[in-house]
Amino acid sequence: MRSKSTQILLLFAIFAVALNLRPAITSIGPMLDIIREDLTLSNTQVSLLTVIPVICMGAFAMLAPILNKAIGLNKTMYLMLLLLAAATGLRLIVSSFSILLLTALAAGIAIAVIGPLLSALIKQYFPLKVAAVVGIYSFGMGMGATLSTGLTGVFYQKANYYLALAIWAVLAVLGMIAWRVSSKNPIAVKQAIGQTVKKGESPWRSKTAWSFLVFFGLQTALFFSVLTWLVPIAVTNGLTLLQAGTLLSSMTVVQIFMNIGFPIALQRFKTRTPALVGILLIGIVSIGFMWTEQPLLFSIGVLLMGIPLGGLFPICLLMPIDATDTAEETNAWTAMMQTGGFIIGGILPLFVAMLYDYTGNHQVTIFVFLLLFTAMLVLAIKIGRIPGKA
Template sequence: MRSRSTQLLLIAAIFMVTLNLRPAITSIGPMLDIIRDDLSLSNTQVSLLTVIPVICMGVFAMLAPVLNKAIGLNKTMYFMLLLLAAATGIRFFVASFNVLLATAFVAGITIAVMGPLLSALIKQYFPKHVAVVVGIYSFGMGMGATLSTGLTGVLYEAAGSSYTTALAVWAILAVVGIIAWTFTAIHPIEVKQVAKQPVQTGVNPWRSAKAWSFLVFFGLQSALFFSVLTFLVPIATANGMTLLKAGTLLSMMTIVQIFMNIGFPVILQKFNSRTPALVTILVLGILSVGLMWTADPLWFAIGVLIMGIPLGGLFPICLLMPMDATETADETNSWTAMMQTGGFIIGGILPLLIASLYDYTANHQVTLFVFLLLFVAMLVLALQIGRSAGKARS
């Protein structure tokens, strides 16, 4: 049993690690056009720098329980943070598409492994405060994404128009994560393994209809998150908004998202059922798309701000789903890894499909319609998951 002070150290370490779960990907976004022009790439090629790590986050998520059992949580976390620091830092030295692609690939693997392990850790060490710590987890992740999205352009200018410097500087967060983990690892940290009786000790997530519904839901919210971040500015400028105003609006939306990252799990802690709150934010998401569909700049801006509510609330509730459905930290690790395996693959592929639709139609009303379909599909799934959870409790 860890003391209160060591628990606080662990929470701080979790926060510092979660800061690293997005910048290696999201820092690329503001530099896409600059990288494309500098390296003479096509739009399809340059988009792979953000698509590949997201798909890797899905393909390699199942490495988390494997590495945890093979070398333990501490060594796995150190190794992943070191890999992430190296992959991000090497961008400073080489301006090459192949190197950027390789570093994106490695970053995706490290994020894929760390995410499920952190979820299992929270389940094991904070069983009575899961929602609050998940809020800190998602807040850290959202903060990392927001900082890297907002500051990479500033760093680019400060570094004398050097995108390699602007991309590589985020390796500092991984180094800070290693230092934070070193302080808390003085006290033993591990995710306990279930003895080798998988049939008796837990449900195999790959054979569970509920786990598959979690996977699809997570995939849809991932697709929505990455699609909105990719296409919001183009949609706004297509509506007549200047690039500066569109960027400011995106920043304001991410602020709403960050508040939801940490506030929504705290609200969920007060309710026995997650379903009503989940349905509410999904309905707000549908409303936001409707407001964005209008040509009126004010209603569009209000719709974008409302969009920050589901974008910030959906990820933490996805993290809570396998925690609610499992009994042990090892089970949580397996269910979360399975959910993220398929979910991030969906999240990486759908934005590419949206881009293809836009290339074909040249109409962002179609993009908004896809957003609407994603919200409606998640609403149907949320109601189904809620009914199955109700039956399980009765």
Template sequence: MSKKGNNRNTVFMIFAIFAISINMRPAITSIGPMLETIREQLSLSNAQVSLLTAVPVICMGVFAMLAPILNRTFGLRQTMTVMIILIGLTTALRGFMPGYAVLISTALIAGIAIAVMGPLLSAMIKQYFPDRAASVIGIYSFGMGVGSAASAGLTAVFFDKTGSYLFALSIWSVLALIGLAAWVLAMSNRIEVRQTDAVIVKAQRKKVKSPWKSRKAWLFLLFFGLQSSAFFSIITWLAPIATSAGMTLLQAGTLLSVMTTVQIFLNILLPQLMQRFPGRKFWLLLMLIAGMTSIILFWTGIHSLMWVGAFFMGIPLGGLFPVALLLPLDETETAEEASAWTAMMQTGGFIMGGLLPLLIALVFDWTANHQYTFAIMMLLYVMMFILTFLIGNKKERETY
């Protein structure tokens, strides 16, 4: 194939990664601005409404191991196509069938679809961009940041214009059309993630042990879980915290927009900076200090300081996720290894990420006091700060 053809295929593939990734957060992040509205209109407890974000995140962990299985059975093209369609249909369904049962069931299905898409995208990046993984991970993270920012910031605007939280939640299904079109275009080049067949896998098991037996992989899982918990906790609870501090729903939505706009730039900027200036410990500590500073500013309840806090919180929200995604890619050598390590990391990590916001909801139902919410969030950042020293800077692949 000509160099021009290769370049065109690369552009199609990168655009497909971006277009798919923008679909991987709105089904979850659009709930945050509507949390109080849904709770009031459906007469739910905080714990019940918090399940709408907890369930898909937990599913992203529980079903992550389906990715390599479905890839082997049906192939990348069919698997990814079905997952994109599922996200689009379940998101659209929220606008036509009201009720808590519909919201929770669509959250479940969307979570399963996202769980399968994540490891496959990581494996694609490892296989097709081995020397540019940080840059492409940045685009992948950037896409998720765009989806998060748009849904977190504009959902309240759609609700304000229409008065319907059903429309505000379901409008994000249009992103699936973009993702599906980009995927079909990329698949004209028959992209596949190579999977070792069962006979070879069996022969290799003596040489390569499961990541579940690696200490480093467990550290990555714990870090990924803590950053997921911090991300989904702040995305879910910042709007309710802001309204309880006296902001209007539109002001709270704008606060989320400020935070997620900073997140978008960090999603793509930080991997580039880390590639140019190696030393992940420095970058992690810098982001974690910004996060802890932000929580203190939110904790004051002073509106002007909360706006500053939103800016600072965008730094860890935008940077921690792409760094976490790079960790298993740094430690593995093949696409299959990368997929296995990423699936393991996301299995445990997303389960943690779903449970912590739910814990905050239970504590808030019990205490009606967001002081405990801030304390839990601060604890997450302190734990990541300690864990950063255990993970350290990039090293040679771990020997077993």
């Protein structure tokens, strides 16, 4: 049993590590057009810088329980944060598209391993305060996304896009320091010997787990599509690069409030359906505002978009935690959900980029956002009937 002071240190470590789970990807969005023009790329090619890490986050998520069992949680966390720092820092000397792709691949692998381990850690060390700690976790991710989307353009204006992309390696160093301070008291995620969960309880055989996977994939696709293409869409609508970056940053501030408040508010409901349907309908309304192409209405729509983008991720984090009884089961369910979900979430934004290359019309991009909201609304009816334990 950890003392109150060591629990606070662990919470700070979770927050500091969570800060790192988005900037390597979200910092690309504001620089998308700059990179494309500098390296003479198509929209499809440049979108791979956000698509590849997201797909990696799915393809390598199952490494989390394997590395946890092989070398332990602390060494795994240090290794992944070091990999993330190296990948992000390498962008300072970027000279080719292939180097940027390599950094995207490495960052995706690191994030893939960190995510499921943090969820299992929360389940084990804070079983009675899961929703609140998930709020801290998702707040950290939201803050990382906000800082990177809001300040990347500023760093670009002051220096160049190499520095604007590479500077986020500082957050990984902060994460390692915070983890070091917290790990003076042993941190470990218990894991069953021989297999992650008992025979017959594999999440891959559960219809509920598959529902979680598809829903997570759709919300991930929406999140990264919006963060990747919002700045180019805004610039097309007449905003400057700095104005578009500020608007994107403002949207992520809305996300942060939802990251913290939504998982806690969910505890007041017997089912998730009302809250899920509500924020998804807000998302559909936001699409209507964005479709007008009027700068003011477009901006209102973008701010409204922050509500579902901020609320959907923490509910996805809670799904496997609520549906399982032990930390090792949570690790397995989260890894499975993220494995398939991030692959879906990586492939669909690539499809968006290909559509834009073909049509040259961002109204089509916004229509794809609408389709994603509609599909999630259908799934939410089923998922919302699953009672939570947290």
